Amino acid sequence: MDDSSNDLSKMIKSKTTISLKANQHYKPLFFRASDKDEKQALLHLIGSEPSLVIYDTLEQQLQELVKCRFPAFVPTPENMQKAVSDILNGTPAEDYGVWVYYPWSKKLVHLTDEDEFIEIRTSRNxxxxxxxxxxxxxxxxxxxxxxxxxxxxxxxxxxxxxxxxxxxxxxxxxxxxxxxxxxxxxxxxxxxxxxxxxxxxxxxxxxxxxxxxxxxxxxxxxxxxxxxxxxxxxxxxxxxxxxxxxxxxxxxxxxxxxxxxxxxxxxxxxxxxxxxxxxxxxxxxxxxxxxxxxxxxxxxxxxxxxxxxxxxxxxxxxxxxxxxxxxxxxxxxxxxxxxxxxxxxxxxxxxxxxxxxxxxxxxxxxxxxxxxxIADEQPVDHLYRPKTFEPLRLDDMLSIAAAVPADAGDAVQPSFETLKKIVTDAGLAPSSGNDQPWRFLYKDGRVLLFHDISRSYSFGDYRNMAAYTSLGSAIENFVLSAQQSGLGVSTTLFPLKDNQQLIASLTFADANHKDVESNEFTGLADYLDKRCTNRKVTQRQAISLPDLDKLSKMVPWFSGANLQWVTDVHQLTQVGKIISAVDRMRLMHPHGHYDFFHREMRWSDKEAMEKRNGMDVHTLELPPEALIALNIMKDPEVIKTVREIDGAQALRSASLPHAATSSAIGLLSMPSYTPADFVIGGRIAQRLWLQSTEMNIAFQPLIAPLYLFPRIIFGNGEDLPPYMIDELQILRQQFLQIFPGSNERGEVFLFRIFKAADVEKRSLRLKLEDILHVV
Known part of the structure; x- marks a missing residue:
């Protein structure tokens, strides 16, 4: 830097400091020249202030005063001059009124005095x-x-x-x-x-x-x-x-x-x-x-x-x-x-x-x-309305059931009270958005489990795989509850290969029958009504290897299922970033936004009680300010603007606290991306969850990535805008670095386990009459 630059910097700093310290005046000074002392002070100001600028429009102001007082007055140069002279009444113009000095701008303004000034200035009021x-x-x-x-x-x-x-x-x-x-x-x-x-x-x-x-x-x-x-x-x-x-x-x-x-x-x-x-x-x-x-x-x-x-x-x-x-x-x-x-x-x-x-x-x-x-006559309605399906009717189920081969004839018929308990327990299973997509049809010792797509159709349920996972969890609950009641269950998945609405045939049998399922995990039935999603954020506690091993043993080797654990804090944080980014995409997408805010969320106790499905917003365990932000985001007009400005970037870290404070995050996968593998995976996921509940370990699904990744793996970016496809491709590679594996596998369940206090509120379940039909 040359000397001239140094000099300029010093001079600027000096002048700026003086300006900020001295230039704090906000009251003008008044000089009435009709007063001898004030006139002398005015003369001194004019003579001593070289930067003074004088504004003297008194004659114009007095002409305005004449017009204000005499609105019908038709002025000519002669009669206006006389009217102004009458107001001055012999006082020299420079001595009339008041001189107002503004120290901050070095301006001196000649005005009529207060009463006349107010009269003139407010005349047009x-x-x-x-x-x-x-x-x-x-x-x-x-x-x-x-x-x-x-x-x-x-x-x-x-x-x-x-x-x-x-x-x-x-x-x-x-x-x-x-x-x-x-x-x-x-x-x-x-x-x-x-x-x-x-x-x-x-x-x-x-x-x-x-x-x-x-x-x-x-x-x-x-x-x-x-x-x-x-x-x-x-x-x-x-x-x-x-x-x-x-x-x-x-x-x-x-x-x-x-x-x-x-x-x-x-x-x-x-x-x-x-x-x-x-x-x-x-x-x-x-x-x-x-x-x-x-x-x-x-x-x-x-x-x-x-x-x-x-x-x-x-x-x-x-x-x-x-x-x-x-x-x-x-x-x-x-x-x-x-x-x-x-x-x-x-x-x-x-x-x-x-x-x-x-x-x-x-x-x-x-x-x-x-x-x-001041608006257009027809405001634009930005609410996304997805494809809809008619609810599954009893006649539909009976028609499908008629094609199912008869059982061997040795089915056991439970009492009606036992049947109600078993199906009620099955209905306690977890489901995506608590949509509860199951319907049970009972006849002659056999229960047919149907998928009601009208309840589960959503942006996240790509090719119904989220629903199949939920239905698998319901099967697991059904079997455990039946075993707890002293019954055996023989399970057949997709008994009609050409109709995937019928998920399973569940036949009651004697507990010792050769074809019933193993009762190895029957003790987990004690936790069916205790299992819940826990979304609390607490201080991280490491999990012991014996506890991880105990959970891993819930995954049967013969099923082809694979369970991968992440316990490293850095990797947990990376998973949290991926989950947050995908969650944000889901909320930014019109269909995903509709699902979360208008299909899944229940915004009041009254709504939760009336519908008995979806998620009570308070189960999200969010602080008040976050709940308010969520309430704001449910407006499709708001989210449309947020999309346009690529906003809501804070959502990219929304899941970080949950992931980073986890004891471990697990990914359960099956060999293939098929309905049967997802139903089986759903059973295993529920078993893991119940075992965690028995061990007093909190459990939370974190499955947003598993909702959207399949769209780029198996669907060529179906229904996704290009920018989302590009971001998902990057996130997918990051995910595979943490959870290595083939893109062809069926990624069924991503979840966190941790230590936390019990939840205060749980989502409600449909009434038994809404899910069980007896013929």
Missing amino acids: KQKITTPELQTLLKKKIGIIGLSVGQSVALTVAMERICGELRIADFDTLELTNVNRIRTGLHNLGLPKIVIAAREIAEIDPFLKVVCYTSGITEDNIDSFLTENGKLDLLIEECDSLDIKVLSRQRAKAHQVPVIMDTNDRGMVDIERYDLTPDYPIFHGLLKNIDYNGLKNLDTKQKIPFLLQLISVNTASKRSRVSLIELGSSIGNFPQLASSVVLGGAVATDVARRILLNQLHISGRFHIDLDAM
């Missing part, structure tokens, strides 16, 4: 604001907390002149990212927002009294802000801090000061009339049992659920909901647009004026939603 109304407003005091959105409000209040005193509070300084919505010049970067706002107001109306709280609002000064030198007539709260939002309302309520807030999204305005209804709940009761003291000690993450509850996420605009998902990922702060902020300034000022004039008395939340008011 008439008769939207009458003269008596103006006189009422000039006595009012308004406070504004927060000067991002609040700056627009403050400037609009000042321009409309709906108060005589304006108190403003903000502690922050201007950054370049603020200039997308704060009206100011770039030379003000680094200055306090409150200084910028106060200067702008002074340059609009130097007579408007502006009181600045440069440290913002705190516990120590909130009462002063509300009451010192006269109680506020209205508080306009526009700050970012949830703590201060609540504190300011608590104290405003105590002092019976009404509060309004504009949220610059869908034109949302809150009005809280503590002056008229002193017991009105803060924020309309949206934050139940939460006050300032309950909030101030929470960290930012802990406050998020309350903030989202406050802004009523479900009523927010689509783009705002997208932004909530993207916070901390593609954006660092919640976005605000100048158009919305300026609209908010207008709306807040309009509401404030009507409250101050006793023309508006209500409390509540209101929207001035331009997107809804």
Whole structure:
């Protein structure tokens, strides 16, 4: 670097430091030349300030004053000159009115004095604001907390002149990212927002009294802000801090000061009339049992659920909901647009004026939603609607059953109570999305198990393999429960080779019959109603080799099944990244999004009880802020926009905590990608799960990769956009490095095991009459 560059750097640094330290003025200086001492001070200023710029338009202002007072006056050069002379009444023009000096810009402006200035400046408000109304407003005091959105409000209040005193509070300084919505010049970067706002107001109306709280609002000064030198007539709260939002309302309520807030999204305005209804709940009761003291000690993450509850996420605009998902990922702060902020300034000022004039008395939340008011007549419906199937009917099952060869004639007929228990236990089996795709038809000692595709058809169930896994688990439960009841079961898979709706023929027999299944694992029947999915994230605990061996022995060698374990923390993390990436793809895909949010999830206790299938959202074990984000993402309009911006990148790490804290992750595979192998694999997977339950080891399926990998392995990327195919190809190679094997195998089940407390909530099951048919 040469010497000139060094000199330039030093000079810039010196001048910048001086500028930031000295340039904090926000109050103009007044000089009335009719006063001898003030005239001398004015002369001294003019003579001593070489950078001074003088603006003297007094004659034009007086001509406007004439027109304001005499609207019917038809001016000519002669009669206008006389009218102006009458106002001056012999006073030299340079001594008339007031000279206003703005130290920060070195500008000296000649104005009429206060009364005439206000008369001229507000003349075009008439008769939207009458003269008596103006006189009422000039006595009012308004406070504004927060000067991002609040700056627009403050400037609009000042321009409309709906108060005589304006108190403003903000502690922050201007950054370049603020200039997308704060009206100011770039030379003000680094200055306090409150200084910028106060200067702008002074340059609009130097007579408007502006009181600045440069440290913002705190516990120590909130009462002063509300009451010192006269109680506020209205508080306009526009700050970012949830703590201060609540504190300011608590104290405003105590002092019976009404509060309004504009949220610059869908034109949302809150009005809280503590002056008229002193017991009105803060924020309309949206934050139940939460006050300032309950909030101030929470960290930012802990406050998020309350903030989202406050802004009523479900009523927010689509783009705002997208932004909530993207916070901390593609954006660092919640976005605000100048158009919305300026609209908010207008709306807040309009509401404030009507409250101050006793023309508006209500409390509540209101929207001035331009997107809804000015919109195309037919909004686009982006909800994906997949192919549908008719539910499997009893007549259909009977027709299929008629083609099944008769049994040997030595079937045992259990009591009806025993049959109900066995089928109920079978119905406790796990299934993809808890879709429970089974139907059982009982006749003469034999149960036929059918696949009801209307329950299981989904994006993740490629070629029905997820359903076959679930049906295999149901068979395992059926056999274990029958054995526990003292019965034997003879199982035949796909007894009609040309009809894969009929999954199995399950014939009851004597426990000692030569053709019944081995009762080696009958003891696992004790855990059928205890087995559940555990999605908790806990501190990682290593698993012992004996425990892994005990679980591995659940996989029969003769079945051709293979169980691979991963216990290395680095590899566990890698698996978590793969799972997260594939999960994100599933949610971004229209069909996958529909399945998860509209087919699988149950968003309320009432919905869960009524449908008794799918997953109660609370079983996901998510923190409140994640549940809210999930609720936002279920809107197809939101997810469409997220897809367009390649958003929701945070989902790429969603499963990392689960995987990285696992004791082990296992992959169960079968020799081939066939229905029979997946049914058998489902039985083995259920056996593993029940054994884990007996060992008090928590268990969670992590099967998203097994849903989508088959589409690129066996389906040439069927129904996938090219970018997803490309990403899946990469993820597939990473997966095979962790779980080596052939692409031709049937990857049935991917799961994690770990130590954790029991779950608090489980998904419900269909009623027995919905799955069992007896003829």
